[in-house]
Amino acid sequence: MTPYCSVIVPVYNEADNIASFYAELVKHITANFELIWINDGSNDGSLQQIKKIASGDPRVRCVSFSRNFGQQAALMAGLHYARGERIVLMDGDLQHPPELLPAFFNKLDEGYDLVSGKKMGTADIRQTKKHFTKLFYSILNMISDTRIEPDVSDFRVFNRKIADALIKFEERELFLRGVFNWIGFKTTTIDFVAPARKAGETKYSFGKMIQLGLKGTLSFSFKPLRLSLLIGTIVSLASFCYIIYAIVVYFKGHTIPGWASLIIGVMFLGGIQLIMIGLIGEYIASFFNEIKKRPLFLIDETINC
Ligand code: UDP
Numbered sequence: 001m002t003p004y005c006s007v008i009v010p011v012y013n014e015a016d017n018i019a020s021f022y023a024e025l026v027k028h029i030t031a032n033f034e035l036i037w038i039n040d041g042s043n044d045g046s047l048q049q050i051k052k053i054a055s056g057d058p059r060v061r062c063v064s065f066s067r068n069f070g071q072q073a074a075l076m077a078g079l080h081y082a083r084g085e086r087i088v089l090m091d092g093d094l095q096h097p098p099e100l101l102p103a104f105f106n107k108l109d110e111g112y113d114l115v116s117g118k119k120m121g122t123a124d125i126r127q128t129k130k131h132f133t134k135l136f137y138s139i140l141n142m143i144s145d146t147r148i149e150p151d152v153s154d155f156r157v158f159n160r161k162i163a164d165a166l167i168k169f170e171e172r173e174l175f176l177r178g179v180f181n182w183i184g185f186k187t188t189t190i191d192f193v194a195p196a197r198k199a200g201e202t203k204y205s206f207g208k209m210i211q212l213g214l215k216g217t218l219s220f221s222f223k224p225l226r227l228s229l230l231i232g233t234i235v236s237l238a239s240f241c242y243i244i245y246a247i248v249v250y251f252k253g254h255t256i257p258g259w260a261s262l263i264i265g266v267m268f269l270g271g272i273q274l275i276m277i278g279l280i281g282e283y284i285a286s287f288f289n290e291i292k293k294r295p296l297f298l299i300d301e302t303i304n305c
């Protein structure tokens with residue numbers, strides 16, 4: 001029998017959360033469901049935990065990657081396997097409380113296509129990370145064409161229409177938070193406070209967040225390129241004025257010693273040029289990635305699929 005609802009949960013080294021997540025989920029979901037765990041290259045026994053549960057419950061399925069491909073790839077894999085009319089995306093560390101699922105489903109019943117959880121706070125988040133995330137999203141929104149809501153989380157429930165739209169995305173450099181805004185449809189949010197992680201630690205270090213952010217910005221906008229064109233133009237104009245000034249001074253006969261202004265000019269221009277070349281390089285790198293058309297993920301094994 002095809003399930004009514006598919007719950008997709010990416011996990012990367014969440015062994016201590018698997019059993020408690022399952023227990024919580026079955027407590028709060030009444031519909032005929034399937035749970036699809038995407039094991040994103042865990043090396044801490046998460047897969048063994050999943051297998052234990054899956055052997056006793058045919059509703060539990062698992063797609064296990066050959067290595068860590070990242071949360072975005074894991075969610076896409078889940079979408080490819082999901083058979084339900086309704087899809088739930090949630091984290092496997094119980095920061096997205098399953099007891100909220102009935103409220104999400106009610107919104108779908110009201111006629112919304114997509115319901116996203118809006119984080120009103122996170123119990124265990126460090127203050128620095130909070131500020132950093134805020135700063136990061138305001139920069140992202142400044143230069144991106146698609147607005148990305150800072151508090152909207154990856155906790156989402158949606159219908160088949162949305163799932164079918166998402167599957168059409170064949171991008172290697174996928175940034176789902178942007179994609180969800182880009183696709184349109186009738187959407188709403190539900191506020192929630194994310195509790196502290198049940199066990200383990202966050203998988204998003206500063207480095208990984210910056211990487212994801214850069215990917216998000218570049219895949220949603222050409223504005224950075226336009227911005228560099230603008231800065232380039234302004235700097236060139238300023239340099240041109242300076243050249244005229246230098247020529248005038250030269251012919252007047254009192255050339256200045258000028259080491260300081262020279263070195264400042266050279267370093268300033270050099271810096272700006274390097275930033276712009278780097279930026280163009282980032283875009284070229286993403287063309288490179290897209291053109292190679294490598295698979296988004298590779299599956300090592302599947303359970304109950
Ligand atoms: N995750 C994943 N692959 C990764 C990183 C994270 O599948 O490369 C999963 C992780 O196991 C968790 C979810 O994505 O279920 C969210 O990650 P995390 O809780 O570390 O993010 P945070 O809540 O700290 O933003």
Ligand code: MG
Pocket residue numbers: 091093095197202
């Ligand atoms: Mg988490």
